[in-house]
Amino acid sequence: MAFSDRELLARLIECEAGGEGDNGMKAVAGVVMNRVEAAGGEYARVGQGSIRNIILQPGQFVCAADVVGGVYNPQNIYNMRPTEIHYYIADWAIAGNRIPEVGEALWFFNPYSPDCRP
16 A cells, blocks of 8 residues: 555654654654755655655664564554544654754654663
């Protein structure tokens, strides 16, 4: 099924940060949109200004993969059912809004995770 960019972003927001509150979801959306709008580097080259290209770029978001480590990943964007809040935040970020903590960041991390992924 071909989802619109808005739908893909809403699904990614739910999958990556659905349990992280509004600011967590806005942080994910902001980073995605910062990558979309990147003027140079890998994200500009691969993304070419496309939300779809950024979200589906291999190795960027676990939620965009059907299979992780050779095992089916049931928590993926294709299995998500976004609600009004996920669409609201997708629209908010697409309109150019960012939370101050994200600014122009191209990456994010979970400060509660015991270690960083390689």
